[in-house]
Amino acid sequence: MQSVIVTYNYKGQVLSNMTEQPYRARARYVIGPDGSPLTIADLPSPETKRWVIRRKAEVVAAVRGGLLSLDEACDRYRLTVDEFLSWQRSIDKHGLAGLRATRVQDYRG
Numbered sequence: 001m002q003s004v005i006v007t008y009n010y011k012g013q014v015l016s017n018m019t020e021q022p023y024r025a026r027a028r029y030v031i032g033p034d035g036s037p038l039t040i041a042d043l044p045s046p047e048t049k050r051w052v053i054r055r056k057a058e059v060v061a062a063v064r065g066g067l068l069s070l071d072e073a074c075d076r077y078r079l080t081v082d083e084f085l086s087w088q089r090s091i092d093k094h095g096l097a098g099l100r101a102t103r104v105q106d107y108r109g
Contacts, residue, residue: 025066026066026067027065027066027067029067030061030062030064030065030066030067031061031065032057032058032061033054033057033058033060033061033096034054038058038061038062038065038067039067040062040067040068042058043058043059043062043067043068044058044059044077046076046077048077051101053096053097053099053100056087056099057087057091057096057099059073059077059084059087060084060087060088060091063084063088064088070084087099
């Protein structure tokens, strides 16, 4: 939801009119998949090409914990929203083992 901020002078004339964007505070760290604190600096490199289980789980934890927004994660790692959501669903349904790319067929039900 957006709100509009209007500033008036003493005569009631509009000085400024701007839209205020909703602001959500960013977390400084989240708890990673291994139980340790995870900061932006600890996340996988934006240049990551090989997505092992741990890296996928760290990105999901970062988004869930508010370290990154979904849009930021998708932009940073060149992911589609569907790809990210599939990682998240795999963790929810099968735990970290569900992120194993070569074994996905064993976890689909």
